[in-house]
Amino acid sequence: MVDIKDFEVETLGECRVDTPIESARFVEDDDHVMFHYCLKDLQAYFEAGQTPPYFEMAGPRRNIYFDPSKLKCGIVTCGGLCPGINDVIQAMVMELYYHYGVRSIFGFRYGFEGLAPKYKHSPLELNPDVVTDIYLQGGTILGSSRGEQNVPEMVDTLERMNLGLLFAIGGDGTLRGAQAISQEIKRRNLKIGVIGIPKTIDNDISYVQNSFGFITAISEARTAIYTAHIEALGARNGIGLVKLMGRESGFIAAYATLANADVNLCLVPESPFSLEGLMAEIQNRLERRSHAVIVVAEGAGQEFFQATSETDASGNVRLGDIGVFLKEKINQHFKKIGVDITLKYIDPSYTIRSVRANPYDSYFCLTLGHQAAHAGMAGRTNMLVGYWNGQFTHMPISLAVSARKRIDPKGRLWNEVLASTGQPRTM
Ligand SMILES: Nc1ncnc2c1ncn2[C@@H]1O[C@H](COP(=O)(O)OP(=O)(O)OP(=O)(O)O)[C@@H](O)[C@H]1O
Numbered sequence: 128m129v130d131i132k133d134f135e136v137e138t139l140g141e142c143r144v145d146t147p148i149e150s151a152r153f154v155e156d157d158d159h160v161m162f163h164y165c166l167k168d169l170q171a172y173f174e175a176g177q178t179p180p181y182f183e184m185a186g187p188r189r190n191i192y193f194d195p196s197k198l199k200c201g202i203v204t205c206g207g208l209c210p211g212i213n214d215v216i217q218a219m220v221m222e223l224y225y226h227y228g229v230r231s232i233f234g235f236r237y238g239f240e241g242l243a244p245k246y247k248h249s250p251l252e253l254n255p256d257v258v259t260d261i262y263l264q265g266g267t268i269l270g271s272s273r274g275e276q277n278v279p280e281m282v283d284t285l286e287r288m289n290l291g292l293l294f295a296i297g298g299d300g301t302l303r304g305a306q307a308i309s310q311e312i313k314r315r316n317l318k319i320g321v322i323g324i325p326k327t328i329d330n331d332i333s334y335v336q337n338s339f340g341f342i343t344a345i346s347e348a349r350t351a352i353y354t355a356h357i358e359a360l361g362a363r364n365g366i367g368l369v370k371l372m373g374r375e376s377g378f379i380a381a382y383a384t385l386a387n388a389d390v391n392l393c394l395v396p397e398s399p400f401s402l403e404g405l406m407a408e409i410q411n412r413l414e415r416r417s418h419a420v421i422v423v424a425e426g427a428g429q430e431f432f433q434a435t436s437e438t439d440a441s442g443n444v445r446l447g448d449i450g451v452f453l454k455e456k457i458n459q460h461f462k463k464i465g466v467d468i469t470l471k472y473i474d475p476s477y478t479i480r481s482v483r484a485n486p487y488d489s490y491f492c493l494t495l496g497h498q499a500a501h502a503g504m505a506g507r508t509n510m511l512v513g514y515w516n517g518q519f520t521h522m523p524i525s526l527a528v529s530a531r532k533r534i535d536p537k538g539r540l541w542n543e544v545l546a547s548t549g550q551p552r553t554m
């Protein structure tokens with residue numbers, strides 16, 4: 128059973144300031160978001176006389192920790208791009224500025240580099256005029272980066288600037304960084320809140336049901352899959368092979384497959400496969416239908432490559448290129464057995480993550496940004512805004528980074544079960 132203590136969120140201290148927000152629905156102390164989805168899962172807790180675990184609900188509080196007129200805030204965006212980062216920045220700036228009356232908001236440039244003195248990146252002053260229509264642009268107006276930065280030096284910057292709140296938009300790496308910053312702040316006994324906003328195109332942060340930009344990414348993948356299908360149909364024994372992002376978690380590939388009936392085979396990192404089995408499936412499909420569409424997540428089939436110690440600047444292991452590998456192996460296999468095929472390989476990886484957010488994600492990011500502002504103003508720290516059971520939540524960073532969210536091949540969610548078979552549609 129999950130321990131309720133793991134869900135407890137840190138605070139900077141008592142909230143004694145009246146919030147300037149007038150008409151919002153305030154969150155009360157007993158407003159919670161249940162961790163478990165169904166009654167059956169709760170049974171064990173009830174039987175043991177224990178309180179089932181729950182998340183603190185996100186939203187505005189009647190009393191806040193900071194005096195908005197004296198507060199300085201900072202925003203930083205790190206890691207890879209994702210649709211909707213600008214929407215989140217805009218939402219936070221607007222909420223802090225108009226609803227709370229915060230007048231001092233800075234955007235750190237190029238990820239954690241912007242907090243490290245040696246790069247000398249000047250922060251960008253953010254206000255409603257600066258962010259007015261940034262939601263229409265992909266990427267991040269602040270720039271991003273990977274690579275390790277010195278945590279005490281970053282906290283020196285926060286101290287020097289007299290910042291009260293830092294908002295970090297990023298994936299698991301960024302959240303670990305935010306956690307380290309938060310621990311250093313605590314060690315120095317400073318009153319600076321650190322709020323994470325989970326940004327991951329791979330949708331791989333634990334206890335976050337779905338992350339912003341993910342729906343946009345799978346919508347964008349449709350063009351690539353459609354193209355692959357048309358190309359496959361246009362040739363005898365045509366094969367369209369599409370590689371999508373997803374280092375360790377194959378959610379993009381799985382959801383894109385389920386959203387597009389043209390896909391015949393989906394390969395994800397969570398479900399190892401053999402080349403023999405894959406070739407047999409493709410052969411079988413070609414014999415029956417003369418064309419096939421395959422979607423592969425970038426992290427699938429890594430067991431076919433020699434382990435490498437090569438990493439990117441942040442220490443993420445460099446993956447073998449499964450798309451190019453499969454293209455070669457499939458061509459070799461059919462040549463060997465004397466079957467003519469025409470294989471078209473499509474890699475839209477960066478295309479699907481650099482676009483602007485679709486309307487659903489813009490709405491989602493707006494709300495997420497507001498919740499982050501509320502959490503920060505209420506003195507929460509070392510936490511991120513999560514999304515669970517259809518509600519925005521507060522959760523400790525430690526819980527979010529405790530394990531990576533992956534497809535459970537034996538799970539009961541419809542997407543998980545189908546993806547695990549490697550054969551999501553009846554062929
Ligand atoms: N334990 C840590 N302590 C301090 N900084 C960290 C830690 N882990 C990662 N970081 C920093 O966080 C930043 C972002 O990390 P990373 O490049 O892994 O991207 P990410 O946030 O995981 O996003 P993505 O999902 O796009 O990969 C980098 O500058 C990295 O050095």
Ligand SMILES: O=P(O)(O)OC[C@H]1O[C@](O)(CO)[C@@H](O)[C@@H]1O
Nearest residue numbers: 207208298328329372373374439
């Ligand atoms: O090439 P970049 O910018 O380092 O990012 C690539 C990686 O970032 C992600 O989009 C998110 O971690 C992965 O799916 C991908 O492997």
